[in-house]
Amino acid sequence: MLSTLPSIANSALGKGQQNVAVNSDKADHIVPILTGNEFDLYVSKKPITVNGKSSIATLINDSLPAPTLKMQEGETVTIRVHNQMNESTSIHWHGLLVPFEMDGVPGISFDGIPANSTFTYKFKLKQSGTYWYHSHSGFQEQTGMRGAIVIEPKGRERHPVAEDHVILLSDWTHRDPHNLLKLLKQRADFDNYHLPDFKKLLSDIAATDLEAAYDKRKMWNQMRMMPTDFTDLSGEKTFTYLMNGKTTAANWTQLVKAGQPVKLRFINASAQTIFDVRIPGLKMTVVATDGIDVAPVAIDDFRIGVAETYDVIVTPTQDAHTIFAQNIDRSGLCRDHACDQERRSSCDTCDGQG
Numbered sequence: 001m002l003s004t005l006p007s008i009a010n011s012a013l014g015k016g017q018q019n020v021a022v023n024s025d026k027a028d029h030i031v032p033i034l035t036g037n038e039f040d041l042y043v044s045k046k047p048i049t050v051n052g053k054s055s056i057a058t059l060i061n062d063s064l065p066a067p068t069l070k071m072q073e074g075e076t077v078t079i080r081v082h083n084q085m086n087e088s089t090s091i092h093w094h095g096l097l098v099p100f101e102m103d104g105v106p107g108i109s110f111d112g113i114p115a116n117s118t119f120t121y122k123f124k125l126k127q128s129g130t131y132w133y134h135s136h137s138g139f140q141e142q143t144g145m146r147g148a149i150v151i152e153p154k155g156r157e158r159h160p161v162a163e164d165h166v167i168l169l170s171d172w173t174h175r176d177p178h179n180l181l182k183l184l185k186q187r188a189d190f191d192n193y194h195l196p197d198f199k200k201l202l203s204d205i206a207a208t209d210l211e212a213a214y215d216k217r218k219m220w221n222q223m224r225m226m227p228t229d230f231t232d233l234s235g236e237k238t239f240t241y242l243m244n245g246k247t248t249a250a251n252w253t254q255l256v257k258a259g260q261p262v263k264l265r266f267i268n269a270s271a272q273t274i275f276d277v278r279i280p281g282l283k284m285t286v287v288a289t290d291g292i293d294v295a296p297v298a299i300d301d302f303r304i305g306v307a308e309t310y311d312v313i314v315t316p317t318q319d320a321h322t323i324f325a326q327n328i329d330r331s332g333l334c335r336d337h338a339c340d341q342e343r344r345s346s347c348d349t350c351d352g353q354g
Helices: 006-012 177-186 198-207 210-223 341-346
Strands: 033-035 038-050 053-060 066-072 076-083 092-094 117-124 129-134 146-152 163-172 240-243 253-256 262-268 275-278 284-289 292-299 301-304 309-314 321-327 333-340
Touching: 038 066, 053 066, 129 262, 129 309, 146 163, 146 262, 163 321, 198 210, 240 321, 240 333, 284 301, 301 309
Parallel strands: 033 066, 038 076, 066 146, 163 262, 253 333
Antiparallel strands: 038 053, 076 117, 092 129, 129 146, 163 240, 262 309, 275 301, 275 321, 284 292, 284 309, 321 333
C-alpha cells in the first residue's frame, strides 16, 4: 500500500516541494474555483488523509479534487500545466472539442509533459456546459488528478438559476492502483463480498439450514461459477466514496436559499464506480447531460456512469436536504448537505459550510 511506502512517496515528490496534507474527513478544504481565460495548474505528489489513513495523491494546486475551471464559450483559453513531479504527466479535457495536439493523450496526440517541466495548452471553446479534466498518464487520475470544467454559454443562460454548484463524485483507495490492477488480472473475485467462503457458509446455515446451504453451493459448483457482485471493486473492501473530495465524516454542507432554483452539476469522475443519485424530499429536473441541453425531465433519482455529467435544477425548501450518491451495488455511499442560510444556525446535522 502507498501509505506503507514512505520512501517511494518521498521519491515521487519533485524538487523544492513541501508536504501539504489534504484531509478528506474534514469540511475545511474548499475546492478552488478558477475563472478567466488563463490558468496555471501545478501538478504534484502530496499526502492526503481519507478515513483516517494517509497515502500519497496526485494533486493539482494542492486540491482534491483539482480546482474547478470556469470559462466562457467562444473564448480562447491558455492553460499552463507545471509538472512538479519526477514523472511525466498529462491533462485530457474530457468532452471538449479541441485540436488533436491539445487533447492531452500521451502517445496519440502528444508525448506527455516531462518531469519538472511546463506545457501550455491553448484552444478555443466551441461549446458550453459541464465537463471535466483528468490525467491520461498511468494511474494519476485514480490517485486524485481530476477536476470539473464549467463553460458558461455565450449569451443568455437557457435555464437561469439563483445558484450554481458542482458535485464531483469519485472513488478513492489506499491500495497502490498498480497492485490493484495486478490483483484483478490474477483473481477477478478477490474483492467479491458474495464469495462463498467459510464465513459465508456459517451465515447461510444460520439464515436457513445446513441442507439449504449445501444445495446452494452444489448449484454453483455444478455451474463452475460463483455468485458475483455488480462491480469488480466495492466499498466493502476497497473504495471510499468522495463527494467534492470529502468523505461522509466531513459532514459537508452547501448553503442555499430556500425557494430559489439551484443548478447542481453532477460529474462522475470515479475510476470504475456507477452511482445512483437522489435527494430525498426534492424533485430534480434534468436539463443537460454530458454538456448537451435536453428537454427538462423531472425525476426522483438518476444513475450516472463513469465520466458522465448531469445538470439538474432543484428548488430547496426550508428543510435541510441530503444529496446521496450510492454505489450501484449498495456497498457504500457519499453524501453532501444543502441547507437554507437562515436555517443554518439551527441545523444540527451540518458542520462544514460553503
